[in-house]
Amino acid sequence: MRVFVAGGAGALGRRLVPQLVERGHEVIATTTSASRLGLLERMGAEAVVMDGLDAGSVAEAVGRARPEVIVHQMTAISGKPDLKNFDRWFATTNRLRTEGTDHLLAAARTNGVSQFVAQGYAAWNGIREDGWVKTEEDPLDPRSTGQAAAAIRHLEAAVAGFGGTVLRYGAFYGPGASDDQAEMVRKRQYPIVGDGAGHCSWVHLDDAAGATVLAVERKATGVFNIVDDEPAPAREWLPYLARCVGAKPPMRVPVWLARLLAGPTAVTMMTEGRGFSNAKARRELGWQPHYASWRQGFREGLA
Numbered sequence: 001m002r003v004f005v006a007g008g009a010g011a012l013g014r015r016l017v018p019q020l021v022e023r024g025h026e027v028i029a030t031t032t033s034a035s036r037l038g039l040l041e042r043m044g045a046e047a048v049v050m051d052g053l054d055a056g057s058v059a060e061a062v063g064r065a066r067p068e069v070i071v072h073q074m075t076a077i078s079g080k081p082d083l084k085n086f087d088r089w090f091a092t093t094n095r096l097r098t099e100g101t102d103h104l105l106a107a108a109r110t111n112g113v114s115q116f117v118a119q120g121y122a123a124w125n126g127i128r129e130d131g132w133v134k135t136e137e138d139p140l141d142p143r144s145t146g147q148a149a150a151a152i153r154h155l156e157a158a159v160a161g162f163g164g165t166v167l168r169y170g171a172f173y174g175p176g177a178s179d180d181q182a183e184m185v186r187k188r189q190y191p192i193v194g195d196g197a198g199h200c201s202w203v204h205l206d207d208a209a210g211a212t213v214l215a216v217e218r219k220a221t222g223v224f225n226i227v228d229d230e231p232a233p234a235r236e237w238l239p240y241l242a243r244c245v246g247a248k249p250p251m252r253v254p255v256w257l258a259r260l261l262a263g264p265t266a267v268t269m270m271t272e273g274r275g276f277s278n279a280k281a282r283r284e285l286g287w288q289p290h291y292a293s294w295r296q297g298f299r300e301g302l303a
């Protein structure tokens with residue numbers, strides 16, 4: 001297939017592009033910087049510069065590429081996590097998930113591209129009612145009112161309106177995706193909040209890329225949780241992550257202090273977050289993650 005990967009040089013794109021090429025697909029991959037064209041070409045892709053926030057740039061890139069499928073992997077989350085100023089930290093990512101999605105979908109419609117796969121998110125943001133593990137039937141947390149949640153809702157609705165696919169990836173780990181978090185854990189700047197009962201779902205970058213290849217090839221539509229088999233509370237995964245990166249055990253802070261220091265989003269994640277089930281992706285995509293649990297993945301797949 002002729003696959004257009006918007007955001008091919010990112011942490012996930014760098015794992016996805018080689019897997020697509022390896023499977024015999026023709027890949028057109030984008031970057032915002034001419035300095036990364038060579039990287040994309042060495043992975044076997046046709047490389048193009050594109051600004052996902054510029055409708056004209058997107059229209060031109062997609063129009064020239066004439067793909068059969070568009071895969072949207074554009075985000076701008078790198079740098080030190082700033083949970084307290086979540087909307088500021090996510091400002092560009094939110095634009096890529098709203099305007100960027102709309103530009104790509106418009107280009108898809110203009111150029112007769114029938115398949116569209118986009119990056120969603122399913123780490124801790126399930127509806128905060130009942131059980132700790134959510135399926136695709138459960139809504140994302142409607143109590144999340146920030147701009148990041150609104151951007152995800154926009155992306156999901158827009159892609160559903162197109163008849164496309166949303167891959168709700170868990171929290172990424174692996175080279176380029178978890179280095180900032182690992183550094184915070186080493187500096188003991190990543191404490192357990194309250195009872196640490198809030199759940200998180202993780203996924204290794206290579207497994208996320210593998211699921212994406214399957215979604216493309218199977219022309220699967222709808223929503224899929226792309227997470228490992230073991231959603232887990234912060235009080236379990238965080239001390240384990242600390243051990244795996246050679247850090248001392250994480251500190252513990254009470255909820256009131258965490259709210260002051262890190263803001264409400266961090267408190268919600270750590271105390272009430274809901275993880276996700278991958279049963280649908282296993283069943284309908286035939287996906288089998290190599291790192292079925294973060295326990296193995298944090299030991300073997302962080303660097």
Ligand SMILES: NC(=O)c1ccc[n+]([C@@H]2O[C@H](COP(=O)([O-])OP(=O)(O)OC[C@H]3O[C@@H](n4cnc5c(N)ncnc54)[C@H](OP(=O)(O)O)[C@@H]3O)[C@@H](O)[C@H]2O)c1
Nearest residue numbers: 007009010011031032051052074075076077078171172177
């Ligand atoms: N808990 C979590 O899961 C978590 C939290 C924070 C960060 N992270 C991870 O940290 C890693 C780094 O995050 P990231 O999103 O900053 O970096 P990234 O993975 O390097 O960026 C993703 C892609 O988006 C592209 N992009 C950015 N702005 C664009 C624009 N205006 N137009 C078109 N494409 C654009 C980038 O292109 P170019 O780079 O080529 O310009 C890149 O290919 C990611 O894996 C992220 O998931 C994970």
